[in-house]
Amino acid sequence: MDLHGFLKALARRWLTVVVCLVLAVGAAVAATSLSTPAYEASTQLFVATRASEDTTQLSQGQSFSQARVQSYAAIVPTRQVTGPVVRELKLGITPEELASRITAEAPLNTVLINISVRDTSPKRAASIANAVAASFSAVVERLEKPKPTDRQDPEGEPSASPDPVSPVSLGVTQHAVAPAGPVSPRPLVNLAAGVLAGLLLAVGLVVLRETLDTTLKTSQAVGELTGLSGLGAIPYDKSAPALPLITAAGHSQRAEAFRKLRTNLQFAQVDDRPRIIMVTSSVPGEGKTNTSVNLALSLAEAGVSTCLVDADLRRPCVAKSFGLVQDAGLTTVLIGQARVDEVMQQADGRVSVLASGAVPPNPTELLASTRMSEVLRELASAYEVVIVDTAPLLPVADTIGLARLAQGTLLVVRASKTNRDQVRTAVEALERVGGRILGTVFNMTEAPKGDPYGAYGEYGELPSPRVSAHPREATAMDLAGEK
Template identity: 40%
Template sequence: MPYAEYIRALRAGWWLAVLGALLGAGLATAVVMASTPLYETNTRLFVSTVGTDDLATAVQGSQFSQERVASYAQLLESRDLMATVIDRLDLATTPDELQSQIEATVVPETVLLDVTVTDPEPERALAITSSVADEFGELVTRLETPEDATTSPVRIAVVASPELPTEPSSPRTARDVPLGAALGLLAGMGAAVLRGRRDTAVKDDDATATAVGAPVIGDIVTDAQLAEAHVMRPYDTSRVAEGFRQVRANLQFLRVDQPPRVILVSSPLAGEGKSTLTVNLALALSETGLSVTLVEADLRRPRAARYLGRVTGVGLTNILSGTADLDDVLQPHGDGRLQVLASGPKAPNPGELLSSEAMSQVLAQLRTRSDVVLVDGPPLLPVADAVGLASRVDGVVICARFGKTPREALESSREVLDRVGASVLGAVLTMVPPRARTTGAYAYGYSDDPPDRPRSAHRSGSRAGRRAAAADGSAPETAVAASGVDGPPSADDGRTATAGTGDGRPVASAERPQSTSRAAEDEETADRP
């Protein structure tokens, strides 16, 4: 898995890392709250032999102590010593339980023994540690004293006395909670990476371009109105409309010397928005004054003509079967710059029809009639209908749905097109969430300036204007102009000013409808005290 994919997986699954950190911190907090505080005391014992002036004897005594000290560590945790300490302190415990509270370790290559005692009560921990040190010294003296001697050659001395603990050794809230959060964070990051390896759906331009082998020429954000109507409004300035225009602009400059004129729009699988993309791309191209023909070549599930409100009963299959001519079934849309060739009646052999010589002739005729021909084709992987069609166009635009289309499906689609020698112009990501990082500059929004609002002085002046209009029968706008108040007319005044006689001439004040003067008289009456 490349490094970039790890970063992408962590970025996509950031919430798993956060959730893991929160769960880890919460679990650690719960464990800390449920745990019994334990206090720890320590002491250090020094093992030596009885002093002598002979150097050789001293060296032998030191070696003897080092050899013995490992055995003494085991002796410190013996049941006999535990029983003696219990009797001395009158503890309500068993030797096995007390043995689990004591730990003896040997400092390497020394004659030192470290003893650690853990207990829920700090005073009892101190008492046990002191008692263990005293009783252990007596036990060693008793064991190491020869039968014919009165003193032991081994002496146990306390070199680090135990102290009363003031803070518990466990649990440590300041340590355990951050440690739990860190472990949870690592677990969440691991889950995010695992999820990223299993989830191969494309979610950014780089992964899409790599899978397709061509640049991403546009991102279409999710839009509730587009999902319902499937067609953008004329000269719309919304983000989704600008996304289609971005596709249009990039498509026109892909091949400057020989721009593609017959373009197939397809997708690896069904339900990825290819028909919506084709329809709105055709509308965006026609906005620039180009003549565009939209061919509905998805003969199994036609959608494009229905989205545009065109007749779907006649169209491409009639031409391919020889029952109609092109002029008979072409349907204009809007101002006529966009022509729609619907799919027509359903055929039992759509794959054969689309790969036939008759289809090549239809595309050749449309090429001579239109500046751009957009073909809404079937998906590439479920059926073979688009394979024969792809080799008859100038290029293919692959549509992929954000977060749904698998990367493997895009790679397979590219392989299918490569086998028939089709040229992939680019890819378009559809249904992109508005907050996704791939949505580009229009994620911030950019539209026309809002209209200027009238100032309050104009509003107060328009009442005087209405009164003057009621007195002399003139229009309210004339009175406003006469009042000398600067500023644009209100929305109602603007509608009245643009009224006409039917032949394009503005209506004079004497020709205006009587309802306007009557409304002014009613408002004047309402203003009177």
């Protein structure tokens, strides 16, 4: 997935991004509001050596202090230091718990030790820091003090040596004071962390969903998968359920998309133009019937004599789309109860419609029968184009038998619903029986933003299609219709 595709995926799944941001920011706000404020007080000590004024001894003492000051910092949180502080201030906690609140560090190449203490009370934090500094100084001086040794006087009598003194001393350079504000929680930092965490979570979920989502998002992806030409991309129109026919949609984007499909279909098959075109899909719900109906209307609008056959004998919908009678139609003809012209109906004053008729118990056998082949040839001799709406390919075998009788097939693919395996299986099924696939129709795709012609602006209304007095003499330019 390139950057452009990734950004489009984020835009497409904006709700996921918003939910992740809201959850992460909410968690950050909740954590901030529920956290107990913590205050930090700091004190600083200076480590010096007791030496004479001799320059050499002073230099040696400085090196001695720097060499040992890192070890001193590690002594600060020990029990020897914290135990007396707990007893002195009557803190009510263990020395180990106090040690967890203490931080000590010794900057390199210095003889300074910084001690910080955190507590829920600013005054107590300062008191503890000062007490820790005093206790620590006493512990270090005690540890560094040499042990006393016995020695003899000149007369050979033993005499006690003077009390030894620690070679180092620690002085406080900065006493701890009660801090003015807490060091945690930090609302702005927590909010920024929440936003960042929400974005990272959203990106992760989007990438995961895009990786696991095998549905087809663009007509280019369909072409790359199948190797078939994309003859049309029908945009999603929320008004389509109420106005399914393009004759009622006027010059909407959806109506124009069907006119482009008609033009592309006509010019894509100039040398060997099919007269019987089957329209199908991989699975139900992809819009094949709506495509069949509106393709037939657009062809008739361009002056092409068109017959629409409802060959979906399991869930017929063509008659319902036009408000026609469904009980008499294709099955009535196939079982010999009526002739084609007796059950043919007119829709919208332009398209001849052969409804499905009564739903039979054996649709697969009827559609693959010799009589079905004869009916299609009869219709092809009477009309320039016969559009056959069929059942979906994968759930039932009806369409596979019919594909051998058609002269071309349009495969409808619904954007962001049909997955790769379904399309691939459908194409393979048609190719196995020798079906001629004319191309794909990418249905319910995202509508293009805006109208580059400003709702047709200076072009005005599209001209009415020029209908030939003799439909058989209609040329390719006639079929192209409008600009």
